[in-house]
Amino acid sequence: MQTATVTMDVAPKKAPPIPRNGVDTPAVVETIFGVVANQPELAKFQFRASNQWMTGTHSRTTMKGFFGASGEQAHHKDFTADGDHPAVLCGADQAPTPVEWVLHALATCLTAGIANIAAVRGVTLHRVESKVEGDIDLLGIFGLSKTVRNGYQNMRITFEIEGDAPPEKLREIVEQSRARSAVYDVITNGIPVEVSVKS
Amino acid sequence: MQTATVTMDVAPKKAPPIPRNGVDTPAVVETIFGVVANQPELAKFQFRASNQWMTGTHSRTTMKGFFGASGEQAHHKDFTADGDHPAVLCGADQAPTPVEWVLHALATCLTAGIANIAAVRGVTLHRVESKVEGDIDLLGIFGLSKTVRNGYQNMRITFEIEGDAPPEKLREIVEQSRARSAVYDVITNGIPVEVSVKS
Numbered sequence: 001m002q003t004a005t006v007t008m009d010v011a012p013k014k015a016p017p018i019p020r021n022g023v024d025t026p027a028v029v030e031t032i033f034g035v036v037a038n039q040p041e042l043a044k045f046q047f048r049a050s051n052q053w054m055t056g057t058h059s060r061t062t063m064k065g066f067f068g069a070s071g072e073q074a075h076h077k078d079f080t081a082d083g084d085h086p087a088v089l090c091g092a093d094q095a096p097t098p099v100e101w102v103l104h105a106l107a108t109c110l111t112a113g114i115a116n117i118a119a120v121r122g123v124t125l126h127r128v129e130s131k132v133e134g135d136i137d138l139l140g141i142f143g144l145s146k147t148v149r150n151g152y153q154n155m156r157i158t159f160e161i162e163g164d165a166p167p168e169k170l171r172e173i174v175e176q177s178r179a180r181s182a183v184y185d186v187i188t189n190g191i192p193v194e195v196s197v198k199s
Numbered sequence: 200m201q202t203a204t205v206t207m208d209v210a211p212k213k214a215p216p217i218p219r220n221g222v223d224t225p226a227v228v229e230t231i232f233g234v235v236a237n238q239p240e241l242a243k244f245q246f247r248a249s250n251q252w253m254t255g256t257h258s259r260t261t262m263k264g265f266f267g268a269s270g271e272q273a274h275h276k277d278f279t280a281d282g283d284h285p286a287v288l289c290g291a292d293q294a295p296t297p298v299e300w301v302l303h304a305l306a307t308c309l310t311a312g313i314a315n316i317a318a319v320r321g322v323t324l325h326r327v328e329s330k331v332e333g334d335i336d337l338l339g340i341f342g343l344s345k346t347v348r349n350g351y352q353n354m355r356i357t358f359e360i361e362g363d364a365p366p367e368k369l370r371e372i373v374e375q376s377r378a379r380s381a382v383y384d385v386i387t388n389g390i391p392v393e394v395s396v397k398s
Binding site for chain 2: 022028040050054057079082090092098099106108111113114116128133134143144145151156180186188196199
């Protein structure tokens, strides 16, 4: 019995995950390592959105259905969101600008990852806040410069994070979220986008 | 008199822009070519967002202030939007996913550009709708593959556009919007993003 106990001390059995940070940790672990690891085709997703022009620079997007886990899925309701240009750019300021929505996408992606990763690592979070900003020179989109790009020249996101772990461990969680973030990958590495007009 | 008339016919003076498509076309033209062309420093903008973790994978972003036109600016109100993971990915489905927000950013950017460009080109639009979709293999973000990327592998956006111009001219407007889109540039070419944790 003592030998067994020593063996246990040297290589302790990992504690089973428990719900934490509002994350159903057992379900996350089972989904990834129990289900998808054995059926990788379940990981193929397609997300979709429909957009409708309202007036001026104002348009509205609806997000509901998507494909994943080998079948059609749907959010529990239609989500809608608008975009517009601000008054200083001659818009009606009915909604955030398209480039602000990119900041939102990045912040929500990294923050969701932080919550999931912390839960799996047994860290209880108390607070996660971030500020994200991007610098853009509109000479590009105005067509007033041949050298200035259209998009942001750079972006920065700064987190404040509190939890029941040392600062270094909390930083490692943020870093792991960055390393596994879909939106961070899209924004930093770029992806092919096809723009077409239906005849 | 006749000579003068003929000269006018050969090189007619461009008609002054008029408001169209809900766009204050004269203001857009004056802002870009009358003001910013002569004071390029006015084109330097910084957009910002603040995000707060709610619980689980759910977080909320606030967008209000930004810098541009040589000064601090603000939307007429705080805009807020949420992000979450869907139920099939163990989230609470309180909002669109971060990767859907990227689709929204692209659609609103291209659509705003279409409205502005059509207005400047004297084309009245009747309808602009688009569907955007992105394919993503979650083996990347799940850490189950070393070769699958985290982000979308590709995206497609398809427009339906109606206006008082021939199809070819409407297509050229969509193409010009693509060529001058900030979000299209960010998504296709990528930008440097700095992620940090405040001590």
